[in-house]
Amino acid sequence: MKILIISQYFWPENFRINEVSEELVKLGHEVFILTGYPNYPKGEIYSEFKKDYKKFSNYKGAQIIRVPLLSRKKNNINLALNYISFLLNSIFIGYFKLIGKELDIIFTCQLSPVTIGITSAFFSKIRNIPQIFWIQDLWPDTLVALNIFRSVRVVSIVNNY
Numbered sequence: 664m665k666i667l668i669i670s671q672y673f674w675p676e677n678f679r680i681n682e683v684s685e686e687l688v689k690l691g692h693e694v695f696i697l698t699g700y701p702n703y704p705k706g707e708i709y710s711e712f713k714k715d716y717k718k719f720s721n722y723k724g725a726q727i728i729r730v731p732l733l734s735r736k737k738n739n740i741n742l743a744l745n746y747i748s749f750l751l752n753s754i755f756i757g758y759f760k761l762i763g764k765e766l767d768i769i770f771t772c773q774l775s776p777v778t779i780g781i782t783s784a785f786f787s788k789i790r791n792i793p794q795i796f797w798i799q800d801l802w803p804d805t806l807v808a809l810n811i812f813r814s815v816r817v818v819s820i821v822n823n824y
């Protein structure tokens with residue numbers, strides 16, 4: 664099976680999706696990962712990646728397709744811009760980087776934020792292939808816990824969306 668994994672975070676960042684992709688390759692699947700430039704947890708693009716980004720294009724047999732994003736840095740405004748830049752670039756740049764790649768299914772690792780679902784839904788729709796969501800972060804609970812939204816009314820609106 665040809666699997667597209669969509670995750671904003673991937674190796675060399677340390678997340679469970681790295682292990683999932685490795686196991687899928689071991690099971691004989693062809694795996695592509697659509698992800699951003701590594702910048703978690705420090706909030707800056709990794710210096711090793713900047714020096715030689717080609718070293719980070721394959722992970723244990725899975726092909727990594729990276730799209731640029733704004734660094735998350737250390738404040739909520741930059742974090743929001745980081746999420747938005749990944750959303751837009753994963754769709755627009757990802758679209759062109761995935762041309763010619765046959766895919767059977769999309770596996771989306773939804774850590775944070777839920778907007779990654781837009782990318783997944785887009786590719787699922789235009790490719791007419793199913794998608795699977797692995798939810799690792801619940802919204803809007805995360806927004807409340809991080810004090811991003813303090814207004815009860817705003818949280819209520821997001822909660823009902």
